[in-house]
Amino acid sequence: MGCRACETACARAHAGVEDIEKALLEGVHMRPRVHVVDAEGHPVPVQCQQCENAPCMAVCPSDALQRDEEGGPVYTVPDKCVGCKLCVMVCPFGAITWDEPTGCVIKCDVCRDLVEAGEAPFCVAACPTDALAVAQPDELSAQKRRGAAVQTVHVVQAAD
Amino acid sequence: MAGNGNRTSVDDASQQMIDHAAACGFELAWDRYQALLPQCDFGKLGICCTNCVLGPCRIDPFGEGAECGVCGATADTIAARNLARHVACGAASHSDHGRDVVRTLLETAQGKAEGYEIKNETKLYALAEQFGIETDGKDLRQVALEVAETALADFGRQEGVLRLVSRAPEPLQKKWQRMGVTPTGIDADVVRLMHATHMGVDNDPIHILKQVIRTALSDGWGGSMYATDCSDILFGGPEPIRSRANLGVLRPNAVNVVVHGHEPTLSEMLVAAAQSPDIRNLAEEAGADGFQLAGICCTANEILMRHGIPIAGNFLQQELALATGAVDAMVVDVQCVFPSAVKIAKDMSTRIISTSKKAAFEGVEQIEFDEEHALQSAKKILTAAVEAFKQRDPAAADLPDSSEHLVAGYTVESIFSTLGGTYRPLFRPLNRGIMDGRLRGVAGVVGCNNVKITHDWGHVEMVKELIRNDVLVVQTGCSAIACAKAGLMRPEAADLYAGKGLKEICDAVGIAPVLHVGSCVDNSRILLACVEMVKEGGLGDDLSDLPVAGAAPEWMSEKAMAIATYVAASGIFTVLSEPFPVMGSKAVRQYLTEGMEADFGGMLAFEQDPVAAAHLMIDHINKKREALGLTEMMYEMPEPARKAAAPAK
Known part of the structure; x- marks a missing residue:
């Protein structure tokens, strides 16, 4: 619906603040890692897709983008970022942002601590219409296959 | 943490009913709050503008997206305009209530208002004198007529200065003049403020805030003050009176009538009608042990102050009172009445009766109250309550x-x-106590309940911390009810909770350390008490010199925003729990929390922890004591606890 609840939840979570009004009153630096983008009238949340063969990691000269296991979330190591912004250039989704005040790039890490603990990331939890979800590729394919199969049956039945 | 909508109250009777409601499957405000999460951050920050359909325009609070709306309005303009609309509505609400009281006074003077009479001649003559109305050779009604007409003219005043502004100390009036915020006329100030917020009118955030302040002052020193003055004239000036508060005042075998809302005109008449023999007989014939009137919200405070009618509860107890199943009629008028009352009463014998011309509820019976037939309306309502009593299922009722x-x-x-004291009150003991260092100062703690803070916890914790530090507390509204239920308005509370200096004053004067001064329009009484403190001498020349502070620790309404604004613009430091929804604008938040002090002597602060908030007030009071060169406090300050302990879950 374009409410941008995911954006504000994301910005709050990464700044470690619960109360956005108080945080702004105190001048806490907050920025979202997900962006709701208008695509020809449709609001679409855009964030890191956690690419298997991640170009951002490949291009980073200082090892500032890392992941703990294959297929796991890619996260930034702020101390290692030299600010070359090559990752910003190569990301096919525009999901990496240069963050001037902190002097390093920022991106979505799917709230990896939370997901490991079996909870939903902040953006997913904040979405009032359940438009966001965390899905594993195998699960997603299986789900889509089931959907496609049911649709095929319906089409055949309708033709009979 | 402060509870965060977790269906919790520090008040046992409320907690009992919250649990009972859950067992019965009644939906309460806390449940609806949970279902609404997450609430919109753009709304909270005041940077969503819906004033025209070029929008809705939302400014990016993180500085990377849209910096202004379609028209070019920045976050500063938008937040200031949104605040303006809130304050205009808050001021309008108090003032429309005030207007109705003045109109009732007018109709009483004309002999048109059945059952009403002028009960406080002293106050009527004092107001006549202030207005410069000649009273010699005129009868009471004529004086009342002229006073009411003069007051009513202030609502419609198009130019010049609102009359009651002259009650403020000279230096404060000069500040208002210098800043260009002196109120003109009550209605005109609200209308001008609304005009300022239309697309493409007032765009300078600070200029908008000045207009906000003018309208808020027009409420505090106008609409609200007229409501208090004329209520006192019509219904009598309150005198110290004993009563009880909490859901337990409802009785299992009485016809329980809960009045809920704000305007005193009808509830006054219900009090009278409940004493009339024909209506009492009706209740008796139905097998009831008489009527039990009890109030919720500010109607409760109005009839408590003047008749000692007990209080059933505050804002978040309105659904809990219904959940008891023992309320026969809930009589509602305006402001702070949950539309959900209809839903919860649907399956019970309880009748929700709406009485105001201004407010209707879908699915609720309307017994419209008009001042000309006030007593008849009141009797009709009580008759309906008796009918409901006959239908009540005592087995289903659960009364704490x-x-x-x-x-x-x-x-x-x-x-x-x-x-x-004579009519001119004797404030010497208060000023003396402060100057001697027995009393640190005075705090006004007022406001609502809010599902975002554990029910009553904010009020009770803050007030206990203040009195522990020798600060005398005066209260209105739902905050007063919270502390009354917690036992802080008993004289014994001085022994239990007050600091040594405050206790000595309480013992000498014969008061509790926490004083109930009325409903939310009666915050005007607090302003005037401060004026008296200045007049009494020894504590500076202006309200901003006084060692006083204000707070609203569980506020939620637009009226509270108007009150906080007029109190701060009258020179009194005021702490609010929830931030004003303007934090997305640096200019607006800085002006409210810092800039206002240079211009008016008072400013706002936002702090959700009630004990930390109490210490902001205490620090401010200490700062004022130091500026006045007052002596050290007589007794050592207790070891400060600067954060509140989490409420019991």
Whole structure:
């Protein structure tokens, strides 16, 4: 619906603040890692897709983008970022942002601590219409296959 | 943490009913709050503008997206305009209530208002004198007529200066003049503020805020003050009076009538009608042990102050009262009435009766109350309550039995009357206490309940911390009810909770450390008490010199925003729990929390922890004491606890 609840939840979570009004009153630096983008009238949340063969990691000269296991979330190591912004250039989704005040790039890490603990990331939890979800590729394919199969049956039945 | 909508209350009777409601499957405000999460951050920050359909325009609070709306309005303009609309509505609400009281006075003077009479001649003549109305050779009604007409003219005043502004100390009036915020006329100031917020009118955030302040002052020193003055003239000036508060005041075998809302005109008449023999007989014939009137929200405070009618509860107890199943009629008028009342009463014998011309509820019976046939309307309502009583299922009712003693009825006129003041009140004991260092100062703690803070916890924790530090507390509204239920308005509370210096004053004057001064329009009494403190001498020349502070620790309404603004613009530091929804604008938040102090002597602060908030007030009071060169406090300050302990879950 374009409410941008995911954006504000994301910005709050990464700044470690619960109360956005108080945080702004105190001048806490907050920025979202997900962006709701208008695509020809449709609001679409855009964030890191956690690419298997991640170009951002490949291009980073200082090892500032890392992941703990294959297929796991890619996260930034702020101390290692030299600010070359090559990752910003190569990301096919525009999901990496240069963050001037902190002097390093920022991106979505799917709230990896939370997901490991079996909870939903902040953006997913904040979405009032359940438009966001965390899905594993195998699960997603299986789900889509089931959907496609049911649709095929319906089409055949309708033709009979 | 402060609870965060977790269906919790520090008040046992409320907690009992919250649990009972859950068992019965009744939906409460806390449940609806949970279902609404997450609430919109753009709304919270005040940077969503819906004032025209070029929008909705939302400014990016993180500085990377849209910096202004379609028209070019920045976050500063938008937040200031949004605040303006809130304050305009808050001021309008108090003032429209005030207007109705003035109109009732007018109709009473004309002999058109059945059952009403002028009960406080002293106050009527004092107001006549202030207005410069000649009273010699005129009868009471004629004087009342002229006073009411003059007051009513201030609502419609198009130019010049609102009359009651002259009650403020000279230096404060000069500040208002210098800043260009002196109120003109009550209605005109609201209309001008609304005009300022239309697309493409006032764009300078600070200029908008000045207009906000003018309208808020027009409420505090106008609409609200007229409501208080004329209520006192019509219904009598309150005197200290004993009563009880909490759901336990409802009785299992009485016809329980809960009045909920704000305007005193009808509830006054219900009090009278409940005493009439024909209506009492009706209740008796139905097998009831008489009527039990009890109030919720500010109607409760109005009839408590003048008649000692007990209080059933505050804002978040309105659904809990219904959940008891023992309320026969809930009589509602305006402001703070949950539309959900209809839903919860649907499956019970309880009748929700709406009485105001201004407010209707879908699915609720309307017994419209008009001042000309007030007594008849009141009798009709009580008859309906008796009918409902006959249908009540006593087995389904669950009434908490707890209620607490309190003393209410303090006003500028009555507060020290026991010490022998004439009409001009004797504030010497108060000023003396402050100058001697027995009392640190005075705090006004007012406002609502809010599902975002554990029910009553904010009020009770803050007030306990203040009195522990020798700060005398005066209260209105739902905050007063919270502390009354917690036993802070009993004289014994001085022994239990007050600091040594405050206790000595309480013992000497014969008061509790926490004083109930009325409803939310009666915050005007607090302003005038401060004026009296200045007049009494020794504590500076302006309200901003006084060692006083204000707070609203569980506020939620637009009226509270108007009150906080006029109190701060009158020179009094005021702490609010929830931030104003303007934090997305640096200019607006800085002006409210810092800039205002240079211009008016008072400013706002936002702090959700009630004990930390109490210490902001204490620090401010200490700062003022130092500026006045007052002596050190007589007794050592207790070891400060600067954060509140989490409420019991």
